[in-house]
Amino acid sequence: MTLANTSSSTPLVVIEDKQYERYDRPYSKDLTLCIIHDRENRKMLLGMKQRGLGQGKWNGFGGKLEPGETVLQAAVREVQEECGLTVREEELVKVAHLTFAFTSSPTLLHTHVLLLPTYSPTLHGLPKPSPEMVPKWFREDEIPYGEMWTGDRYWWPRVLGGEKLRGRFLFEDDQVGIRESEIRVVTEEEELY
Ligand SMILES: Nc1[nH]c(=O)nc2c1ncn2[C@H]1C[C@H](O)[C@@H](COP(=O)(O)OP(=O)(O)OP(=O)(O)O)O1
Numbered sequence: 001m002t003l004a005n006t007s008s009s010t011p012l013v014v015i016e017d018k019q020y021e022r023y024d025r026p027y028s029k030d031l032t033l034c035i036i037h038d039r040e041n042r043k044m045l046l047g048m049k050q051r052g053l054g055q056g057k058w059n060g061f062g063g064k065l066e067p068g069e070t071v072l073q074a075a076v077r078e079v080q081e082e083c084g085l086t087v088r089e090e091e092l093v094k095v096a097h098l099t100f101a102f103t104s105s106p107t108l109l110h111t112h113v114l115l116l117p118t119y120s121p122t123l124h125g126l127p128k129p130s131p132e133m134v135p136k137w138f139r140e141d142e143i144p145y146g147e148m149w150t151g152d153r154y155w156w157p158r159v160l161g162g163e164k165l166r167g168r169f170l171f172e173d174d175q176v177g178i179r180e181s182e183i184r185v186v187t188e189e190e191e192l193y
Contacts, residue, residue, distance in 0.1 A: 032114060165186060
């Protein structure tokens with residue numbers, strides 16, 4: 001095992017066995033997570049989660065797939081429901097497939113991360129709060145990693161920088177500590193999801 005090269009004080013343990021989905025769990029769920037980027041103005045839209053797992057953290061917009069839904073359909077629906085923006089499937093770029101597990105939870109969370117690279121108020125509308133999320137714009141250099149999921153500081157900047165990633169995180173049950181994790185760049189031939 002090696003420690004990732006990161007400026008954060010929390011060391012990220014990188015496992016080099018290259019098995020990305022080896023957390024055996026009896027259940028799994030598919031989720032979307034959409035990052036809204038206003039590239040021209042160097043701003044990101046984040047939402048403060050109001051309820052459920054991740055309450056009190058800033059995050060992108062997303063949630064569980066409904067039965068019969070594709071990842072892109074779910075992403076479009078969740079963005080609309082959570083922050084009121086209207087995005088189209090064709091605009092969303094698949095940027096990461098991350099699996100999250102918790103030490104004592106039987107469920108593996110397959111999170112499909114998508115990026116809207118060029119937000120425009122004319123095309124997508126203005127963000128508005130929902131019962132689930134209160135949206136707020138942040139400058140690219142002021143993303144509040146200290147108030148987000150602990151692992152986000154390791155992969156969020158990389159997807160903003162244009163990398164396509166596959167990774168996995170095993171969280172402690174306190175949902176803060178990371179027991180182990182791994183992130184790698186997806187090769188050009190590889191299907192992200
Ligand atoms: N940015 C992020 N970083 C991270 O490490 N884990 C995340 C994450 N976003 C979501 N997760 C994981 C942890 C969390 O337990 C789980 C639930 O995600 P969501 O908040 O998107 O789903 P919800 O349970 O609110 O779904 P819906 O009720 O369908 O909206 O996914």
